[in-house]
Amino acid sequence: MDFYVLSSTFLYITFFVYLIATAFFGMTLGNNRDENKKSKATKLAMTFTIIGFASHLTAYIFRWIEAGHIPVSNMFEYITFFGLMLVLCFIVIHFVYGIPALGLIALPIAIVIIGYGSMFPQEVSPLVPSLQSHWLYIHVTLVGLAQAILAISFIAGLLFLIVKIDQTVRNKETTWLEIIIYAVLSTVGFIILSTGFGAMDYEATFIKESDGYQYEVEYEMLALFQPSNSDLMTEDRFNSGIEAPSWMQGIDAGKKLNTLTLSLLAGLLLYGLARLTLKGKRIGAYLQTKFGKINPDVVDDVMYRSIAIGFPLFTLGGLIFAAIWAQEAWGRFWGWDPKEVWALITWLFYAVFLHLRLTRGWHGKKSAWLAVVGFVIIMFNLIVINLVIAGLHSYAS
Amino acid sequence: MSDQSIRCECGHLNKEGTILCEACGKPIEGNQHIDGNDEKHVLEMRYEGSARRSQTYKRTFVDKTWAFFSSVKVGVWLIVITVVLSALGTVYPQEQFKNSPLPSSQFYAEEYGFTGQIFYQLGFHNMYSSWWYITLVALIGVSIIIASIDRYVPLRRALNNQKTKRHEVFVKRQRLVSKDNQLNEDDVNKLRENLKSRRYKVYEDDGHIMAEKNRFSRWGAYVNHIGLIIILLAAIFRMFEVMHVDDYVWVREGETRVVPSTNQEYYVENTGFVYEEYDPETQEQFSRALEDVEEPVPKNFQTNAVIYRTTEETLPGQEPELEEVTRGEIRLNQPVTFDGYALYQAGTQLEAEYDSMSFDVQLNDEVLGEFTFYSDEAPPEFHLEESDIMVSVDDWYPELEFTENGPSSFSKFPRNPGLIFSVENPDTGDSERFFYLQEDIIPLSEDNELVMNVTGIDRRSASGLTVKKDNTLPLFGLGAGIFMIGVVQGLYWYHRRVWIHPKGEGIYHIGIHTNKNWYGMKQELEKITEDTNVQEFEDQQELK
Numbered sequence: 001m002d003f004y005v006l007s008s009t010f011l012y013i014t015f016f017v018y019l020i021a022t023a024f025f026g027m028t029l030g031n032n033r034d035e036n037k038k039s040k041a042t043k044l045a046m047t048f049t050i051i052g053f054a055s056h057l058t059a060y061i062f063r064w065i066e067a068g069h070i071p072v073s074n075m076f077e078y079i080t081f082f083g084l085m086l087v088l089c090f091i092v093i094h095f096v097y098g099i100p101a102l103g104l105i106a107l108p109i110a111i112v113i114i115g116y117g118s119m120f121p122q123e124v125s126p127l128v129p130s131l132q133s134h135w136l137y138i139h140v141t142l143v144g145l146a147q148a149i150l151a152i153s154f155i156a157g158l159l160f161l162i163v164k165i166d167q168t169v170r171n172k173e174t175t176w177l178e179i180i181i182y183a184v185l186s187t188v189g190f191i192i193l194s195t196g197f198g199a200m201d202y203e204a205t206f207i208k209e210s211d212g213y214q215y216e217v218e219y220e221m222l223a224l225f226q227p228s229n230s231d232l233m234t235e236d237r238f239n240s241g242i243e244a245p246s247w248m249q250g251i252d253a254g255k256k257l258n259t260l261t262l263s264l265l266a267g268l269l270l271y272g273l274a275r276l277t278l279k280g281k282r283i284g285a286y287l288q289t290k291f292g293k294i295n296p297d298v299v300d301d302v303m304y305r306s307i308a309i310g311f312p313l314f315t316l317g318g319l320i321f322a323a324i325w326a327q328e329a330w331g332r333f334w335g336w337d338p339k340e341v342w343a344l345i346t347w348l349f350y351a352v353f354l355h356l357r358l359t360r361g362w363h364g365k366k367s368a369w370l371a372v373v374g375f376v377i378i379m380f381n382l383i384v385i386n387l388v389i390a391g392l393h394s395y396a397s
Numbered sequence: 398m399s400d401q402s403i404r405c406e407c408g409h410l411n412k413e414g415t416i417l418c419e420a421c422g423k424p425i426e427g428n429q430h431i432d433g434n435d436e437k438h439v440l441e442m443r444y445e446g447s448a449r450r451s452q453t454y455k456r457t458f459v460d461k462t463w464a465f466f467s468s469v470k471v472g473v474w475l476i477v478i479t480v481v482l483s484a485l486g487t488v489y490p491q492e493q494f495k496n497s498p499l500p501s502s503q504f505y506a507e508e509y510g511f512t513g514q515i516f517y518q519l520g521f522h523n524m525y526s527s528w529w530y531i532t533l534v535a536l537i538g539v540s541i542i543i544a545s546i547d548r549y550v551p552l553r554r555a556l557n558n559q560k561t562k563r564h565e566v567f568v569k570r571q572r573l574v575s576k577d578n579q580l581n582e583d584d585v586n587k588l589r590e591n592l593k594s595r596r597y598k599v600y601e602d603d604g605h606i607m608a609e610k611n612r613f614s615r616w617g618a619y620v621n622h623i624g625l626i627i628i629l630l631a632a633i634f635r636m637f638e639v640m641h642v643d644d645y646v647w648v649r650e651g652e653t654r655v656v657p658s659t660n661q662e663y664y665v666e667n668t669g670f671v672y673e674e675y676d677p678e679t680q681e682q683f684s685r686a687l688e689d690v691e692e693p694v695p696k697n698f699q700t701n702a703v704i705y706r707t708t709e710e711t712l713p714g715q716e717p718e719l720e721e722v723t724r725g726e727i728r729l730n731q732p733v734t735f736d737g738y739a740l741y742q743a744g745t746q747l748e749a750e751y752d753s754m755s756f757d758v759q760l761n762d763e764v765l766g767e768f769t770f771y772s773d774e775a776p777p778e779f780h781l782e783e784s785d786i787m788v789s790v791d792d793w794y795p796e797l798e799f800t801e802n803g804p805s806s807f808s809k810f811p812r813n814p815g816l817i818f819s820v821e822n823p824d825t826g827d828s829e830r831f832f833y834l835q836e837d838i839i840p841l842s843e844d845n846e847l848v849m850n851v852t853g854i855d856r857r858s859a860s861g862l863t864v865k866k867d868n869t870l871p872l873f874g875l876g877a878g879i880f881m882i883g884v885v886q887g888l889y890w891y892h893r894r895v896w897i898h899p900k901g902e903g904i905y906h907i908g909i910h911t912n913k914n915w916y917g918m919k920q921e922l923e924k925i926t927e928d929t930n931v932q933e934f935e936d937q938q939e940l941k
Contacts, residue, residue, distance in 0.1 A: 067682060123683075129697055311884070311888075312885060316881060341484075
């Protein structure tokens with residue numbers, strides 16, 4: 001039996017089941033529906049969420065069996081694990097607090113995260129010697145869990161902002177909320193583009209000259225920007241002739257810039273379509289009317305509680321266990337590698353969050369904005385540090 | 398100072414700057430602005446209205462410095478500045494990771510252009526060991542210490558001095574209150590019982606009831622700050638060279654070398670180096686991934702090592718006498734440790750050196766003899782016993798290179814050995830010369846009648862080992878442990894108090910304080926007031 005194929009199949013199923021669950025969560029909204037209908041929809045939504053989680057977990061376990069080691073050793077595996085933990089946290093939170101509106105944010109975010117992770121190479125890779133340690137199981141999984149719990153605070157914060165921001169006039173807060181929504185849509189855009197071009201087997205090869213050497217750069221998407229100092233080799237491929245700025249470092253800089261720009265454009269298209277459908281209304285304003293009345297005190301509590309749990313776990317997994325592993329592998333527990341620095345930044349940031357909240361009374365909207373920034377830092381550490389700023393922890397090729 | 402102290406109407410003598418009487422909680426006139434109680438109804442209970450030095454004395458330079466560092470706002474700003482700078486430091490690689498032979502003064506400008514130049518000139522390429530970064534962290538340390546003392550000392554005094562009997566105003570101005578309850582004796586007994594069953598300590602005085610639990614949670618913040626201070630102290634100790642060893646040694650297969658930085662006390666022998674790669678044939682699950690990569694994926698770097706210790710003082714030049722201490726397989730993630738030292742697998746020169754080369758000498762298809770040249774011994778001549786002829790080594794170039802002056806050796810390491818032999822021809826008695834290079838033999842004269850062949854080559858790997866010893870590790874561990882205890886203590890338990898205040902004639906006010914998690918407190922209150930006539934509690938400070 002090919003566990004690899006099984007695992008991928010289950011991941012596909014997961015994806016769709018989560019979509020169904022999201023749709024049911026959508027039905028819990030609206031002011032006109034009566035409580036009975038709402039609670040029925042919630043029950044169905046949670047049932048599908050749990051089925052989806054079971055399928056997700058199955059996919060994960062099959063992959064584990066196939067690889068023979070815990071699948072947290074590259075971007076695809078780690079992001080899948082992060083998504084798994086995020087849904088788990090949401091399920092737990094739901095049974096404690098029971099806020100269905102949270103599901104309507106948590107699941108789409110989880111879907112986008114899993115979708116994003118699936119765009120990375122999915123082959124089961126062997127463990128290089130530096131990863132052959134039981135600390136891989138402890139350090140990476142604990143960081144994944146802690147980050148997922150911290151992400152719940154972002155989700156609660158986002159819900160809080162959607163409900164509480166003054167949408168009567170355009171202001172700084174409404175603009176930033178739209179930017180967050182736009183960022184999520186751009187990620188969706190990236191997933192659509194990657195999947196679409198992938199289905200077409202799109203390939204355009206450029207030969208790039210750098211320091212007297214020639215490199216082949218393969219584009220899997222339409223080339224809006226070609227690498228600096230390069231020529232298109234594949235025939236019949238669109239080429240704008242615009243080169244990426246030469247000051248951008250790295251052989252793949254042009255490709256990365258191209259993907260980013262295309263994703264942002266796709267996001268803009270999706271965002272524009274959404275605004276058109278809403279007759280120009282801000283998406284945040286539309287969501288506010290839909291999300292109706294929720295108890296802000298409870299959402300605020302979810303936000304704080306998830307940081308109160310996530311912060312110590314992150315300290316343990318992301319700093320203490322990380323340091324112990326580093327000491328065991330390299331004989332130095334701290335080395336100012338970019339990933340380490342950003343783990344410290346994450347830790348300091350949430351320390352600031354807790355100080356402002358516990359000693360200066362930053363509750364509500366202020367806290368919610370901080371929770372959003374915290375999540376941005378986590379995503380930055382996961383994506384930008386791995387893909388752009390290479391270091392010891394750089395997983396992705 | 399004592400002449401400035403304030404006597405409350407309850408009789409308790411409070412220190413200057415006290416906001417709420419330590420004993421009865423009555424707001425002390427003239428000090429309410431300090432905690433902002435003059436502007437809102439709910440009393441600020443964060444530090445129990447105790448007299449903090451930073452809020453009381455603001456005259457002298459010392460007062461002002463103390464007040465500055467005790468401010469959480471200042472602490473947060475220091476952290477924010479550190480966060481921003483730390484982030485900027487990751488924009489380009491730090492000097493230690495730059496991986497280029499260029500000096501930093503050129504590297505950053507050439508590699509990253511104008512912004513790289515700025516990065517370098519601001520000193521960001523060495524950010525984390527720069528004096529200003531260290532100063533910033535030190536300031537955070539000072540802030541942690543002063544802020545903690547400024548709060549901990551008066552808070553502890555206030556909590557120790559609190560009386561069961563509180564002033565009515567104090568109770569009514571708590572965040573959660575239920576006023577003017579008509580309660581009979583059964584209700585009060587039930588409340589008392591419920592509180593006890595929920596693990597509150599219940600105190601009574603003159604009909605007043607105070608129930609309290611988990612006061613220790615209030616110390617969590619100070620405990621975790623102690624942990625952080627210990628970590629910062631450990632970092633300071635680590636700046637001194639004596640506290641840690643950080644060295645590197647290359648050991649060839651078969652070689653025994655002194656472990657540096659151990660006062661010539663320890664030796665390490667490399668009895669063999671193992672290098673393995675993943676094989677897509679035997680490990681099918683990886684075949685998809687292994688197809689994609691051009692280079693094979695390494696599976697194992699391993700040095701089989703034996704550690705020795707000198708048995709007595711060795712005089713310079715004297716061969717040390719060694720006894721085995723331990724042996725083991727050093728892999729990534731698996732150092733070998735001895736006496737606090739640890740050896741880590743850090744580098745490899747895979748089969749980079751020639752351990753030995755074997756040759757035979759023939760004349761008219763008849764083998765005259767064989768010999769093996771060991772690089773480390775490099776003997777000047779060989780005697781081929783079968784035929785009783787001499788092979789002499791005229792020249793030995795461990796790392797051969799050709800310069801204007803002919804062949805020479807670039808180093809003493811046999812990475813590209815070259816040899817010039819003279820062999821006497823038993824028939825003619827002439828000496829015939831051969832050049833060994835690039836694993837091949839070149840006769841140096843066309844008239845050579847003898848034939849020399851390379852019959853075997855034995856390469857060897859060298860293993861790079863880092864030598865580490867760190868005396869500060871236990872201190873870092875202690876600090877981290879205390880920090881975690883403090884965080885858990887402060888975040889997962891809540892200091893909760895319930896005051897039941899009789900107004901007479903069966904009328905009671907009930908005031909509630911919890912240091913955090915009001916949501917949980919409200920849920921617990923439902924359990925506490927179960928089966929009693931206590932009216933619903935009013936949250937006087939709900940998020941609107």
